[in-house]
Amino acid sequence: MKLKAMYSFLSDDLAAVEEELERAVQSEYGPLGEAALHLLQAGGKRIRPVFVLLAARFGQYDLERMKHVAVALELIHMASLVHDDVIDDADLRRGRPTIKAKWSNRFAMYTGDYLFARSLERMAELGNPRAHQVLAKTIVEVCRGEIEQIKDKYRFDQPLRTYLRRIRRKTALLIAASCQLGALAAGAPEPIVKRLYWFGHYVGMSFQITDDILDFTGTEEQLGKPAGSDLLQGNVTLPVLYALSDERVKAAIAAVGPETDVAEMAAVISAIKRTDAIERSYALSDRYLDKALHLLDGLPMNEARGLLRDLALYIGKRDY
Amino acid sequence: MVVRIFSGTRVVHVDDITVKLASLKEQIEQLLHHPYLREHLPAPAIDEDRLLLSLSMLDGASTAPSEAERCIIAMMLMQIALDTHDEVTDDGGDLRARQLVVLAGDLYSGLYYELLARSGETALIRSFAEAVRDINEQKVRLYEKKVERIESLFAAVGTIESALLVKLADRMAAPQWGQFAYSYLLMRRLLLEQEAFIRTGASVLFEQMAQIAFPRAKTLTKEQKRHLLRFCRRYIDGCREALFAAKLPVNGLLQLRVAELSGGFQAIAKKTVEEG
Numbered sequence: 001m002k003l004k005a006m007y008s009f010l011s012d013d014l015a016a017v018e019e020e021l022e023r024a025v026q027s028e029y030g031p032l033g034e035a036a037l038h039l040l041q042a043g044g045k046r047i048r049p050v051f052v053l054l055a056a057r058f059g060q061y062d063l064e065r066m067k068h069v070a071v072a073l074e075l076i077h078m079a080s081l082v083h084d085d086v087i088d089d090a091d092l093r094r095g096r097p098t099i100k101a102k103w104s105n106r107f108a109m110y111t112g113d114y115l116f117a118r119s120l121e122r123m124a125e126l127g128n129p130r131a132h133q134v135l136a137k138t139i140v141e142v143c144r145g146e147i148e149q150i151k152d153k154y155r156f157d158q159p160l161r162t163y164l165r166r167i168r169r170k171t172a173l174l175i176a177a178s179c180q181l182g183a184l185a186a187g188a189p190e191p192i193v194k195r196l197y198w199f200g201h202y203v204g205m206s207f208q209i210t211d212d213i214l215d216f217t218g219t220e221e222q223l224g225k226p227a228g229s230d231l232l233q234g235n236v237t238l239p240v241l242y243a244l245s246d247e248r249v250k251a252a253i254a255a256v257g258p259e260t261d262v263a264e265m266a267a268v269i270s271a272i273k274r275t276d277a278i279e280r281s282y283a284l285s286d287r288y289l290d291k292a293l294h295l296l297d298g299l300p301m302n303e304a305r306g307l308l309r310d311l312a313l314y315i316g317k318r319d320y
Numbered sequence: 321m322v323v324r325i326f327s328g329t330r331v332v333h334v335d336d337i338t339v340k341l342a343s344l345k346e347q348i349e350q351l352l353h354h355p356y357l358r359e360h361l362p363a364p365a366i367d368e369d370r371l372l373l374s375l376s377m378l379d380g381a382s383t384a385p386s387e388a389e390r391c392i393i394a395m396m397l398m399q400i401a402l403d404t405h406d407e408v409t410d411d412g413g414d415l416r417a418r419q420l421v422v423l424a425g426d427l428y429s430g431l432y433y434e435l436l437a438r439s440g441e442t443a444l445i446r447s448f449a450e451a452v453r454d455i456n457e458q459k460v461r462l463y464e465k466k467v468e469r470i471e472s473l474f475a476a477v478g479t480i481e482s483a484l485l486v487k488l489a490d491r492m493a494a495p496q497w498g499q500f501a502y503s504y505l506l507m508r509r510l511l512l513e514q515e516a517f518i519r520t521g522a523s524v525l526f527e528q529m530a531q532i533a534f535p536r537a538k539t540l541t542k543e544q545k546r547h548l549l550r551f552c553r554r555y556i557d558g559c560r561e562a563l564f565a566a567k568l569p570v571n572g573l574l575q576l577r578v579a580e581l582s583g584g585f586q587a588i589a590k591k592t593v594e595e596g
Contacts, residue, residue, distance in 0.1 A: 027457055028457060029457040029460055032456065032460045083423075083426060086408060086418070086422050087418075087423065105410045106408055106410065106463060107460065109405040109422070109425070110456045110459050110463065111456075111460075113401075113402065113429070114452075114453060114456040116429060116452070117449040117450070117453040118449075120433065120446070120448075120449035121453065124442060127442065129437070132433075132437035132442060132445060133434075133437045135433075135437070136430065136433040136434040136437035136438070137434060140430040140433075142430075143423060144427065146423050147354070147356060147423050147427065150419050150423065151356050
């Protein structure tokens with residue numbers, strides 16, 4: 001089932017969020033709005049807004065208020081993507097030229113900072129100091145995680161917990177915050193807010209591990225970038241860490257560096273795929289999914305709970 | 321506490337503002353400290369003029385000192401974040417350094433947000449966010465070289481330099497200080513650009529002024545250069561007059577800085593005349 005078909009009961013609300021996003025990125029000065037719109041129109045799963053809206057169903061659901069949270073989180077995510085493309089020197093995202101490629105690095109920096117500001121403005125509309133605290137803490141942690149990622153590049157001797165801490169900061173925290181903030185802004189009871197936070201956290205962990213697997217198993221067409229790009233850039237992901245325990249491929253992986261060419265990388269990718277690294281990675285992703293699903297059992301029964309379950313399963317099993 | 325500052329033959333009495341300045345600077349440095357970033361990047365510059373302008377706003381303000389200090393530190397963190405991102409270029413260079421510059425700026429802006437969120441300064445979060453939006457809009461206008469009038473160009477520079485301080489002045493219920501900060505920081509930037517243009521011929525601002533005033537000129541004639549310098553000087557004069565005309569309780573240290581800047585202006589103006 002396609003993701004959008006899955007949450008069809010949210011489609012009107014998501015359309016409203018989409019309209020709000022378009023409004024939010026408009027700029028008095030054309031090129032900036034144009035760049036932000038370029039990114040917005042490239043699509044994306046809008047997973048964070050979906051989690052906000054679903055989590056809010058466990059409290060007093062008010063779309064007008066929820067829109068602010070959903071838009072703020074998606075804008076923060078977009079801002080980080082624009083800057084990530086400068087960091088990764090990436091020319092393509094979702095098959096379209098990145099802002100840094102279409103305009104320039106400097107322009108991408110301004111666009112990211114602009115989106116960050118727009119996000120905070122949206123969040124301010126909510127008038128909830130605790131929501132600001134949650135988002136602020138998340139942003140700082142995400143940044144620290146990204147710095148860690150640079151620090152750990154091509155470090156093939158890093159322990160598993162380093163990888164897990166990194167993906168927690170890089171991905172899981174923002175998804176956890178989406179769930180937490182949706183529930184918080186809707187005034188859901190504290191135990192439910194906490195449960196949803198951890199649900200988001202585990203789903204986020206599973207999501208990132210799946211993403212890291214797809215970097216090896218996906219095609220360039222599916223990924224919108226060449227397979228193995230993460231490893232080529234020195235990002236030591238879970239399949240790599242597992243494959244390193246196989247003596248037959250360890251040396252080939254450890255030899256990967258900034259100078260490795262595409263042909264050499266293709267051989268390394270094939271070698272990794274011949275080990276049990278992909279299966280083991282899926283197994284860990286499943287463990288996080290199970291934890292997430294288990295947390296759902298403690299939530300009140302409603303349509304949102306069923307959809308959170310479907311979404312979690314989709315995220316863990318997706319193939320693009 | 322009274323600190324005496326000697327500047328040439330002049331003696332200026334300055335109250336404990338220098339101590340406050342040093343204390344704020346230290347707090348900011350601590351917040352910005354990140355071992356890995358420090359290992360690979362130079363420590364970010366902390367603009368003492370902005371700190372001094374911020375502290376000057378506090379004289380007579382009803383805001384509690386600790387609250388006001390938090391607002392100042394947050395404003396400085398955001399300014400440093402924006403300044404850090406200005407260092408990102410398309411010139412190639414060391415990839416890891418560029419990556420870390422991007423992330424350092426992101427981290428600093430996150431820290432600004434965290435500081436204000438923790439203290440419940442939600443109105444100021446919105447206010448500073450508006451300033452960051454305006455600043456980036458103006459930066460893009462400048463970067464894209466799409467400004468059509470020199471007056472708009474200078475106004476854009478003024479916004480880029482002072483928007484955060486203007487919002488801070490509003491928060492301190494001292495909007496007149498916002499105007500002062502605008503004139504001060506615009507004058508400082510114009511002086512720097514003017515100096516760069518005179519010394520090296522390379523100034524982003526003068527390049528754009530030239531494009532607006534002489535769109536067909538491939539290289540500027542002496543007379544065209546003089547015309548641009550005159551234009552810039554008129555603006556600097558305007559800023560200086562606004563600073564001297566401001567009916568504000570300007571502390572000794574700030575008075576000294578204004579005088580230094582004006583002196584800088586006079587020295588540069590003299591040099592320009594000499595060079596013809």
